[in-house]
Amino acid sequence: MCMVSAPKRDEDPENFSVRNYGSLGKIDGFNYSQVPSGEQQHGPEDWRTFRARLVSANSTVVSGHKQRPRNFNSREWAHETDNIEEGCVLVATEELKRHPLLSEAVVLVLQWPDVNYSTCKLIVLNKMFPYDTSSMDIVDPMLRNLNLPVFMGGPAVGGAGFGSRFHVLTREKGVAGFECIMPGLYVGNMGVTLQSAMNSDFAMRLYLGEVELEKRHLRAQVEAFGWWKIVACSRDAIFSTVFPTTDMWCHINRLLTS
Incomplete structure (x- = not known):
């Protein structure tokens, strides 16, 4: 069995729509300025990746006794x-x-x-x-x-x-x-x-x-x-x-x- 620490849950006051593929709209609590340049445009084929990038840009993980920004890999994320x-x-x-x-x-x-x-x-x-x-x-x-x-x-x-x-x-x-x-x-x-x-x-x-x-x-x-x-x-x-x-x-x- 692998050992993993519990992930930090983000308190997101607004849920994403399951079927909202192309227009996620303004989401309270997210800092859009943290999304890398050129990534705020998204198409219907990759709305999950866009959402994941927003979550990563607005959350941290605990490393040792410190918090740090989450890593984001566009190919492998969760x-x-x-x-x-x-x-x-x-x-x-x-x-x-x-x-x-x-x-x-x-x-x-x-x-x-x-x-x-x-x-x-x-x-x-x-x-x-x-x-x-x-x-x-x-x-x-x-x-x-x-x-x-x-x-x-x-x-x-x-x-x-x-x-x-x-x-x-x-x-x-x-x-x-x-x-x-x-x-x-x-x-x-x-x-x-x-x-x-x-x-x-x-x-x-x-x-x-x-x-x-x-x-x-x-x-x-x-x-x-x-x-x-x-x-x-x-x-x-x-x-x-x-x-x-x-x-x-x-x-x-x-x-x-x-």
């Missing part, structure tokens, strides 16, 4: 947020350290429904099976031919057969059947997605199963039980080729405190 949104991750706290699946888990929010729906969909990102698809007799033959490492996406598998509910993640844009979950990260499942993955040379990750929860239950886990930190982070923090996926929990916590 910060806590108050709102659950599609593309954010839930990072397990010490409250889950005894849970057999969710200890040190990082969970990606794939679907955060609007007011008309109550169920959200998530996948655990960093729990790898000790074998790949080529050695899994319980997986559909089409999946077996992918020769991908297999991750445990969650306990909900659905239907008959373990592989009936799965997700494939990639960083590459334009692969047929994949949808953008956040800038630079794409997810697909079933049918045409599998065929595209089989015919692609791009790096892919296969997740079997998923997590399905009522929104109110997930909010209770965050707010009442303290099981999760809600974290917005960059594509490279979620899908990195530099550090092992099993180190993701430690890596994101380091980003939160650096």
Whole structure:
């Protein structure tokens, strides 16, 4: 287990809108003069990075006995947020350290429904099976031919057969059947997605199963039980080729405190 210090939470009186891609508007408490020159203009494709830059420019971290400005790397960043949104991750706290699946888990929010729906969909990102698809007799033959490492996406598998509910993640844009979950990260499942993955040379990750929860239950886990930190982070923090996926929990916590 890696040792990390608790991140300093910023008291932001105004939340960012989940769907407000292009016009975040004036945010009370933020010093816009601290944002580097040329960075105050932002497009709809990178609103998360723009928000992260604002958070970094207006917060500090404790280093030794002193406070210092937070570092910011436009490729790898992470910060806590108050709102659950599609593309954010839930990072397990010490409250889950005894849970057999969710200890040190990082969970990606794939679907955060609007007011008309109550169920959200998530996948655990960093729990790898000790074998790949080529050695899994319980997986559909089409999946077996992918020769991908297999991750445990969650306990909900659905239907008959373990592989009936799965997700494939990639960083590459334009692969047929994949949808953008956040800038630079794409997810697909079933049918045409599998065929595209089989015919692609791009790096892919296969997740079997998923997590399905009522929104109110997930909010209770965050707010009442303290099981999760809600974290917005960059594509490279979620899908990195530099550090092992099993180190993701430690890596994101380091980003939160650096």
